[in-house]
Ligand SMILES: Nc1ncnc2c1ncn2[C@@H]1O[C@H](COP(=O)(O)OP(=O)(O)OP(=O)(O)O)[C@@H](O)[C@H]1O
């Protein structure tokens with residue numbers, strides 16, 4: 604179709620959530636005036652349908668785009684329709700979303716909280732690069748502060764509470780800084796004093812189902828994770844059992860975060876239901892969306908008050 608050919612790749616390289624309207628199975632309608640203006644017939648208007656998974660930034664390369672045209676005076680609502688392929692790449696989406704969120708952030712730090720293995724380091728580094736922030740891992744800072752030994756060794760040579768005291772000191776020092784993404788230790792949320800430090804910035808909970816966490820941890824082993832290492836059994840089962848206990852103790856604490864990135868919900872929105880299929884970049888993109896919503900809400904609150 605001639606008009607479908609007029610749809611430029613540029614026009615769909617970026618899909619803002621607020622432009623997404625009604626949805627069909629696996630497709631979402633994308634309202635964009637530039638598409639309609641590319642319609643050669645002034646009496647027609649266009650609907651652009653983009654594969655839903657692309658909206659989460661998951662499709663790395665090609666996505667299906669359906670373009671349908673409705674003529675204002677026609678009896679049938681849709682008289683022409685065409686499918687084509689377009690490139691929607693995660694990197695451009697991440698870049699665009701981070702540019703959008705930077706003015707709202709105004710240099711505030713981001714603190715990633717979540718269970719061990721939830722991706723705080725992996726997603727944190729992606730966010731830091733996209734926002735042109737510095738990345739810090741609080742576990743690494745504690746290791747450095749205690750003379751360069753590993754977290755596991757600190758637990759062995761000293762105690763968990765010695766580790767936690769140093770973790771609180773590190774978080775307090777970071778709270779005076781700006782333009783940082785901090786991956787916190789999985790247990791940082793249990794001390795209220797740490798929330799006072801982290802709430803100087805924006806707190807983001809990476810909420811990953813325990814089953815997916817146990818799979819990730821089993822894949823890399825539990826040597827570096829002292830709280831998981833002592834139990835016996837196969838790596839997946841011992842990780843899953845211990846994570847379940849820890850989550851019972853801490854689940855509530857994570858809900859204090861300003862923003863919750865729920866991988867189960869993301870996977871459900873994508874239609875496949877598998878949180879393990881979500882890329883770290885897609886998770887970072889979702890985090891940026893939610894951070895912007897959170898900061899928008901704060902601004903609205905200020906205006907209303
Ligand atoms: N979205 C993802 N999909 C698949 N694997 C992932 C994803 N995010 C992280 N991983 C993998 O999971 C493991 C744990 O990730 P990462 O170190 O980022 O988590 P963490 O929350 O910082 O962990 P910890 O609190 O124990 O330091 C790594 O092997 C990483 O490559």
Ligand SMILES: O=C(O)C1=C[C@@H](O)[C@@H](O)[C@H](O)C1
Pocket residue numbers: 718719742754787788789790791827828829830
């Ligand atoms: O979940 C936890 O309590 C921990 C997570 C790691 O990041 C480390 O901070 C340490 O192993 C404790």
